[in-house]
Amino acid sequence: MSKYETLSEQLTQQIVKNLKQGITALPTEAQIAGQYHVSRQTVRAALSLLREKGLIESRQGSGSYATGLSPDASGNIIPILIASSQEYIYPHLLTDIRSSLAEGGYQLQVYPTDNDPYTERKLLLSLLETPPRGLIAEGCQSTLPTPNADLFEKLKSEGTRLLFLHNKYEALPDAVCVKDDNYYGGYLLAGHLAELGHTCIAGLFKMDDRQGPERYHGAISCLRDLGLSFSDSHVGWFVSSDIDALERKQDTGFLAAFIRERLPGCSAVICYNDEIAYWLMKELSYTHIQIPRDISVVCFDNSYLSDLSRIRITTLTHKPHEMGSCAAKSMIHLLQGIPVVSQEIPWTLVRKESDGPAHF
DSSP states (O other): OOHHHHHHHHHHHHHHHHHHTTOOBOOOHHHHHHHHTOOHHHHHHHHHHHHHTTSEEEETTTEEEEOSOOSSGGGGEEEEEESOSSSTTHHHHHHHHHHHHHHTTOEEEEEEOTTOHHHHHHHHHHHHHSOOSEEEEOOSSTTSOOTTHHHHHHHHHTTOEEEEESOOOTTOTTSEEEEEOHHHHHHHHHHHHHHTTOOSEEEEEESSSTHHHHHHHHHHHHHHHTTOOOOGGGEEEEOHHHHHHHHHHOOOHHHHHHHHHTOTTOSEEEESSHHHHHHHHHHHHHTTOOTTTTOEEEEEOOOGGGGTSSSOOEEEEOSTTHHHHHHHHHHHHHHTTOOOOOEEEOOEEEOOSSOOOOOO
16 A cells, blocks of 8 residues: 555544544644655645545635545435425425435435334434434424433434434424424414404414424414414314324314314414315315305415315415425534534415405
């Protein structure tokens, strides 16, 4: 083996150690030559070899920096713990994360949790056997206290870079999270309905994930600021098991109860997401309530479900690929030792056919 190849291997080992400590900058050529007792020519040849392998990059006027990639291909696999790989928002999101990671030389490995803390724990224990360099995680039932904070902390102590998606646990307040701006989204939808003349607005939200309370908070804060009523008697809540029964058995019992108990007297409703809005509108059609004449319906996500029903649903959207790209780039920066802060992706209203002026 030549001198520069030997030096390349030594520098590779040092890069791996430094990345665990968040250090990405390499010493100068002169410092490397002095430390390893080799010529500058040998240093340049070794650095060139590292660049060819994708392990370092040169920045003009600044020196050489580790790209964050591991010399071992298995070290460039990023696991993601996510509620589902199939549910309507996830296939596109995972595709976006996978493609953005691939641009940086990383691969994505998907682990569905079914939004179940015990499943999450088993997956975390498995990952701890060979701790990954990075982990993207969507919290399970994140409104509730997690029993798995200890395992996330163990992964951190092993050098795993953690990034949460959509939500994070209160027990891990310093964790970086890429999420929807749920408060603003709720505020935006309530304000939109108020502009249409609706003064009694109902809401249907998911209780056991933090997105639900955040969206509810935004909506009632807007109604408060506008001097409109926001009675709990018009707010319905559901949990993950209700969604499971809806998807597996088309059990719409909780929606029928919402229509019967919470909706009377209201001229509009804000739904937690497109899926709930889609099924609620089907349930409303059975009671001969007409949309938007009798009730306006708005929601979050702008998925294919918002266009699937006979009456297309007014909803909130992000820029195409924004959430997945942001999550992937944040993870790559964490692996490169670049400081990353939590981000909230803003919503934009997409007006369709399910909302209209209030009729008194």
